[in-house]
Amino acid sequence: MEAKEATPVDADNVPNDEPEIQRLNQQHWLLTVLKGGKLHLAPLPPDRPLKILDVGCGSGIWAIQMAEVYPTATIMGMDVAPIQPKK
Numbered sequence: 001m002e003a004k005e006a007t008p009v010d011a012d013n014v015p016n017d018e019p020e021i022q023r024l025n026q027q028h029w030l031l032t033v034l035k036g037g038k039l040h041l042a043p044l045p046p047d048r049p050l051k052i053l054d055v056g057c058g059s060g061i062w063a064i065q066m067a068e069v070y071p072t073a074t075i076m077g078m079d080v081a082p083i084q085p086k087k
């Protein structure tokens, strides 16, 4: 019997493989739809520089989309699992 390769897991023992990345991205899409297409509900000032920190950013999809909406903001995503796109 051949040994099965272990699925990579994050600090919470949750898989951080490709199916999990896809699940997180689908969950992000669903939550955004439920918020009427909004990425956040915070009253962010449109006229001041923004600094945004996404702790436990997962695939990074929210931080990436926030950067598209707020191109002058400084946005940092951090996660123990290095599953974010390089570019």
Ligand SMILES: C[S@@+](CC[C@H](N)C(=O)[O-])C[C@H]1O[C@@H](n2cnc3c(N)ncnc32)[C@H](O)[C@@H]1O
Pocket (backbone or CB within 6 Å): 010, 011, 012, 024, 025, 027, 028, 055, 056, 057, 058, 059, 078, 079, 080, 081
């Ligand atoms: C449920 S996922 C949410 C991902 C993302 N925020 C989203 O909404 O799609 C939780 C994330 O937290 C990360 N995480 C868990 N413990 C952490 C820690 N101590 N420091 C940084 N990230 C952590 C995991 O690796 C995982 O990507």
